[in-house]
Amino acid sequence: MKREIFERLVKWKNKPDGSRNVLMLKGARQVGKTWLLKELGEKCFEDYVYINLERYADTLTIFEETLDPHIIIEQLGLIFEKKIIPGKTLIILDEIQSVPRALLLLKFFKEEAPEYHVCCAGSLLGVRLHSGISYPTGCLETIYIRPLSFKEFLIASGKEENVKFIETASLEKLESMSFEHLEYLLREYMFIGGMPAAVQTWLDTKDYVEVKNILANIEDDYRSDFSKYTDAITSKKITEVWENISKQLSKENKKFIFGLIRNSARAKDYSLAI
Structure with a gap:
């Protein structure tokens, strides 16, 4: 890869x-x-x-x-x-x-x-x-080191011609073309993500369920790390923040509200956990 x-x-x-x-x-x-x-x-x-x-x-x-x-x-x-x-x-x-x-x-x-x-x-x-x-x-x-970029995902998928097109096409040419194929590949990348194990599983199986299982395992590994370097109370708060991030930031108001974690929660209660 x-x-x-x-x-x-x-x-x-x-x-x-x-x-x-x-x-x-x-x-x-x-x-x-x-x-x-x-x-x-x-x-x-x-x-x-x-x-x-x-x-x-x-x-x-x-x-x-x-x-x-x-x-x-x-x-x-x-x-x-x-x-x-x-x-x-x-x-x-x-x-x-x-x-x-x-x-x-x-x-x-x-x-x-x-x-x-x-x-x-x-x-x-x-x-x-x-x-x-x-x-x-x-x-x-x-x-x-970060997860695979969209370009790296395309190369891993054997779509080098799409990378070359994106890098070399003029603005005028880009404005005059339909991008349905590239949009499909981008949506595929956004679902699979750039974690190497998930990308490799997709390339090997083309099975979204298997990819989802890989991502779930990675998330479990992250959760297990929460308790490695902190006490039990802070680890619990880290988990609470983790579980709220996607739910809160998927809303139209992109502000993280501590009161939605639990009633009367304040920023200072979670500063160390964050």
């Missing part, structure tokens, strides 16, 4: 060691951050080491024992049985919010081991709520 943002990742890879920061992909869950980093490793490097910090418990003690990037690289090579070679091996730290000290380590990768290509991804909400952890300002190149 082609992503236009991939070109920026390639440019990052080709920067000189001294001017290349650690790469940080930010974005909502399931927009394709992990896929993009693995794709970069497969297409632009001889090899890559992928570490999901939520799953690989064996790696967690490394970050607790030292912040020396060379020792950590050596240990990662032993754990994953790979030789990590500067310029040839991409190091991917996924779900970095799970290990706050790993975020702190990024500063030392930049300052003490700039010859290595290091990238990371994950929800920064959890990281920002961990007290005592310094954010590595000035050491990161941050790229925001």
